[in-house]
Structure formats: structure tokens, C-alpha cells
Amino acid sequence: MKIEGIKGCYEKTRGLFYFxxxxxxxxxxxxxxxxxxxxxxxxxxFDGRTCRYLSVSYEEVKAQVLAGKTDQETLDWCFAxxxxxxxxxxxxxxxxxxxxxxxxxxxxxxxxxxIKQYGFKDDGKVVTDFDLIEMDEGRWYPEMWRDAWK
Numbered sequence: 001m002k003i004e005g006i007k008g009c010y011e012k013t014r015g016l017f018y019f020x021x022x023x024x025x026x027x028x029x030x031x032x033x034x035x036x037x038x039x040x041x042x043x044x045x046f047d048g049r050t051c052r053y054l055s056v057s058y059e060e061v062k063a064q065v066l067a068g069k070t071d072q073e074t075l076d077w078c079f080a081x082x083x084x085x086x087x088x089x090x091x092x093x094x095x096x097x098x099x100x101x102x103x104x105x106x107x108x109x110x111x112x113x114x115i116k117q118y119g120f121k122d123d124g125k126v127v128t129d130f131d132l133i134e135m136d137e138g139r140w141y142p143e144m145w146r147d148a149w150k
Contacts, residue, residue: 055082
């Protein structure tokens, strides 16, 4: 579903995938513009993993975003409150997040089930959670992952 103002999974904040998306969901939810289908996973799933990786709580990140900080300012706050990341830690995080669903415990059931649920063509091109999200929100193209890594 197309959502005005939601950022994509591959958008980077200080090199980190997904963080901008989490911040945009917080802002949209507070403004009453985030679809209800998204509520259950706020602070969970990729949001939760991102916060745990940064050693901060989702509620703390949410408070920073709602206080008016930009994505970059919020991430800088996370680095100061939790811990900063080396280039290698950013690479590890981005690699895990962008490949979730490909050759892991979601491959055989979750990914095919979601492809069916969303009514997508099961042609083997959608293989990750990021693919599913980007396709559902109308941004996906087969080489998107390659462009994001440039």
C-alpha cells in the first residue's frame, strides 16, 4: 500500500539502512497518517532489532523523533546514548537487515506466504523482507538492492 511520507528500507541515515524508515513511521503514527496495519509492529520487528543493535529503547528513539529531531540528529543521539558503530558494524547491520528472508528461517514459509497474501507474482524475484516491504509500498524494482549498496 502506498503511504505518503513513509521512507523506504534502503534509505540511509549516516550509512545505516532502515533507520529513516523507523523515524518516518513514528512521525506518521503521531500525525494519525500511518495505516493501522502498521501499528502492531511499531517498536518490534526491524524497529526493535535496530534499537537493540544501537543499545537504545524504541520508546527513547520515539521521544527523540517526536521532540522534533531529524533522522540524523536522532541517530547521533542513539550513538551517544547507546554506542556508536564502526564501518564494519554498519556493514553487518545492513547486510543482515537487507537480506532477512533470504536463505534463513523465513525463506520456506514466511516469504512465500507473504507473497501470496500481498498477491504478488511468485517468480523468485522477491526474496527478502525488504523486497516485500518495498514492493507493497510501490518502490520496488529488481535491482534496488544493488543500487542501495553503491
